Amino acid sequence: xxxxxxxxxxxxxxxxxxxxxxxxxxxxxxxxxxxxxxxxxxxxxxxxxxxxxxxxxxxxxxxxxxxxxxxxxxxxxxxxxxxxxxxxxxxxxxxxxxxxxxxxxxxxxxxxxxxxxxxxxxxxxxxxxxxxxxxxxxxxxxxxxxxxxxxxxxxxxxxxxxxxxxxxxxxxxxxxxxxxxxxxxxxxxxxxxxxxxxxxxxxxxxxxxxxxxxxxxxxxxxxxxxxxxxxxxxxxxxxxxxxxxxxxxxxxxxxxxxxxxxxxxxxxxxxxxxxxxxxxxxxxxxxxxxxxxxxxxxxxxxxxxxxxxxxxxxxxxxxxxxxxxxxxxxxxxxxxxxxxxxxxxxxxxxxxxxxxxxxxxxxxxxxxxxxxxxxxxxxxxxxxxxxxxxxxxxxxxxxxxxxxxxxxxxxxxxxxxxxxxxxxxxxxxxxxxxxxxxxxxxxxxxxxxxxxxxxxxxxxxxxxxxxxxxxxxxxxxxxxxxxxxxxxxxxxxxxxxxxxxxxxxxxxxxxxxxxxxxxxxxxxxxxxxxxxxxxxxxxxxxxxxxxxxxxxxxxxxxxxxxxxxxxxx
Numbered sequence: 418x419x420x421x422x423x424x425x426x427x428x429x430x431x432x433x434x435x436x437x438x439x440x441x442x443x444x445x446x447x448x449x450x451x452x453x454x455x456x457x458x459x460x461x462x463x464x465x466x467x468x469x470x471x472x473x474x475x476x477x478x479x480x481x482x483x484x485x486x487x488x489x490x491x492x493x494x495x496x497x498x499x500x501x502x503x504x505x506x507x508x509x510x511x512x513x514x515x516x517x518x519x520x521x522x523x524x525x526x527x528x529x530x531x532x533x534x535x536x537x538x539x540x541x542x543x544x545x546x547x548x549x550x551x552x553x554x555x556x557x558x559x560x561x562x563x564x565x566x567x568x569x570x571x572x573x574x575x576x577x578x579x580x581x582x583x584x585x586x587x588x589x590x591x592x593x594x595x596x597x598x599x600x601x602x603x604x605x606x607x608x609x610x611x612x613x614x615x616x617x618x619x620x621x622x623x624x625x626x627x628x629x630x631x632x633x634x635x636x637x638x639x640x641x642x643x644x645x646x647x648x649x650x651x652x653x654x655x656x657x658x659x660x661x662x663x664x665x666x667x668x669x670x671x672x673x674x675x676x677x678x679x680x681x682x683x684x685x686x687x688x689x690x691x692x693x694x695x696x697x698x699x700x701x702x703x704x705x706x707x708x709x710x711x712x713x714x715x716x717x718x719x720x721x722x723x724x725x726x727x728x729x730x731x732x733x734x735x736x737x738x739x740x741x742x743x744x745x746x747x748x749x750x751x752x753x754x755x756x757x758x759x760x761x762x763x764x765x766x767x768x769x770x771x772x773x774x775x776x777x778x779x780x781x782x783x784x785x786x787x788x789x790x791x792x793x794x795x796x797x798x799x800x801x802x803x804x805x806x807x808x809x810x811x812x813x814x815x816x817x818x819x820x821x822x823x824x825x826x827x828x829x830x831x832x833x834x835x836x837x838x839x840x841x842x843x844x845x846x847x848x849x850x851x852x853x854x855x856x857x858x859x860x861x862x863x864x865x866x867x868x869x870x871x872x873x874x875x876x877x878x879x880x881x882x883x884x885x886x887x888x889x890x891x892x893x894x895x896x897x898x899x900x901x902x903x904x905x906x907x908x909x910x911x912x913x914x915x916x917x918x919x920x921x922x923x924x925x926x927x928x929x930x931x932x933x934x935x936x937x938x939x940x941x942x943x944x945x946x947x948x949x950x951x952x953x954x955x956x957x958x959x960x961x962x963x964x965x966x967x968x969x970x971x972x973x974x975x976x977x978x979x980x981x982x983x984x985x986x
Contacts, residue, residue, distance in 0.1 A: 499517075500517070501516070502515070503516075503531055504535065505539045506536070558633040560611055560633070562615075563618050565632060566632060566635055566640075568632070569632035569640055569642075570692055572632075573692050573695065573696075576644065577695075580685060581686070587645075588642055588643060588644045589682050589683070589684050589685070590642060590682065591642075592640050592681045592682075592702070593678050594678060594680075594703055596679055596707070596711045598610065599637075609670065613667055618639065620663060624662050628644050628645070630644075650728060652682050653716075653728065653729065658788075659678065661788055663676050663678045664676055664678075677712035679706040679711070680714045680715075681702030681704070681706050681717070682714070682716050683716070688717045698717040702717040703715070714729070715729075728783065732789070735784055736789065744768055744796060745969065746765065747765045747767050747967035747968055747973075748762045748763065749965060749966070750965050750976065750977075754958060756983070757985070757986065759814060759817060759977065760817060761819065761820060761958075762819055763819075763960065764820065764821050766781075767967075768780060790827065791826055791827055794824055795836060801821050802840050803844050805817075805818075805819040805851075808974075808977065809846075814977055819852065820854050820882060821851070821853060823853050824859075825862070828855060829866075834874065849878050852880035852903070853879060853880070854882045854905065855882070855884060856883070857885065868899060872899075881900075881901045882901065882904070882938070883901050884905045885907040886926065903936045903938055904938070905940050906937060906938070907940070911939050911941045911947055911951070912943075915946070923954055937956050939951050940961060942959045942962075943962045945963070945986075947963070
């Protein structure tokens with residue numbers, strides 16, 4: 418409750434009276450403790466009480482003390498023998514109250530004066546509320562509660578003035594349009610359309626900073642002023658994040674809607690230095706995004722940097738590659754040094770475009786940034802499990818595990834375990850024939866979460882491997898906590914085995930791992946000398962070009978057949 422108060426004292430500074438005025442009543446305590454004449458009208462007022470006159474009501478005992486404590490007006494050293502409550506009304510709506518406190522009985526003159534004040538306060542408060550509502554309607558969209566276009570343009574003007582004074586500061590203007598939204602209104606009615614718009618507005622608002630400005634621009638379009646932009650790439654990541662949020666299924670009235678959004682962006686001051694040019698250019702970029710198809714994003718082309726152009730082209734190409742099934746898997750064998758047989762294979766993704774092969778290092782980091790690594794990772798898991806089951810059915814060699822790398826986004830996916838269970842069920846592959854490889858960085862980002870997920874995967878019977886060991890935290894402590902099956906020594910150490918320091922590090926890692934019952938794989942083995950050093954260190958398995966480059970499935974079939982009885986080295 419918000420309150421204001423007035424103290425009346427005599428010429429000797431003795432308190433004669435004290436007035437406490439409540440203008441906003443946010444709980445029902447005040448109403449429930451008032452004694453006197455009142456009429457209960459259900460559904461009206463914060464507590465359902467409407468006083469039928471302006472006459473004061475007596476407040477007594479513990480109830481009065483509780484009220485004064487809430488209002489911040491209670492002091493144990495003060496003795497208030499007479500406490501009266503005067504309702505603040507407007508047309509039978511209870512808006513608040515005036516509480517009169519005094520150590521003695523109040524005069525009729527004072528009572529009449531306070532009664533008149535409380536009556537006038539009702540008119541004043543209601544007028545202020547009406548003025549605030551008028552201002553709100555001028556600045557806010559009635560449906561979504563976001564800023565409306567007129568006020569947004571004022572905010573845009575304000576941002577231009579603010580950022581024009583600092584040459585190093587910039588902001589981005591985003592225009593977001595819901596794709597084919599008219600179909601929802603036509604097929605399901607405007608009421609459904611309005612509900613969806615409110616949900617979309619909330620998602621956009623929750624996905625930007627509190628310093629940013631969000632508005633319903635018009636119809637099915639929303640606008641955002643993203644302040645303090647560091648790079649165009651960061652804007653692109655934000656746009657993709659907004660698209661992901663908007664595309665999350667919306668379910669109500671037994672219907673599920675999955676939306677997409679086209680987003681255009683323009684930069685200040687590069688793309689315009691006034692409201693008119695910025696709005697024109699962001700509209701052009703949004704329309705260009707719509708021309709490219711659903712769920713696309715475009716900067717204003719005139720000032721787009723080559724780096725951002727290339728990045729955007731690559732992202733769009735990745736999306737199309739998923740649709741056109743341009744991704745495939747190559748396989749690289751892992752060799753058991755003790756029995757000289759194939760101990761398993763690692764599945765590695767490749768992107769075969771019409772005119773060239775794109776290596777993972779050229780597209781995986783971007784796919785991770787924009788979230789496309791999740792569907793790519795699911796494709797790798799499913800394809801690898803199908804392939805391993807195919808080899809098992811062919812009985813070329815005894816069953817072995819196939820290794821698949823998990824990205825950070827995949828590992829943090831709350832549906833990861835269910836997806837893996839579904840893939841194993843679909844392919845009929847034994848969990849013990851699937852090995853998941855994770856980097857130390859992924860595991861150490863959230864140790865508690867990692868331990869929980871890894872334990873669940875272990876309970877399913879899936880093998881776990883730490884990739885690139887030696888380049889990150891390199892802590893044997895977490896190997897005990899996470900109960901991993903395999904360590905993969907990073908190829909940096911393998912390439913430098915001729916250096917005594919690198920050799921000693923590799924020897925120590927292998928010795929420690931063996932004591933813990935963890936197998937060790939050395940990757941990147943390219944020379945006979947490296948192999949001999951690893952044999953000296955009693956490494957369990959090796960992987961690298963010395964034995965085979967990554968091969969497509971048909972070539973790998975031949976490799977397995979020819980070496981089913983072992984290898985010579």
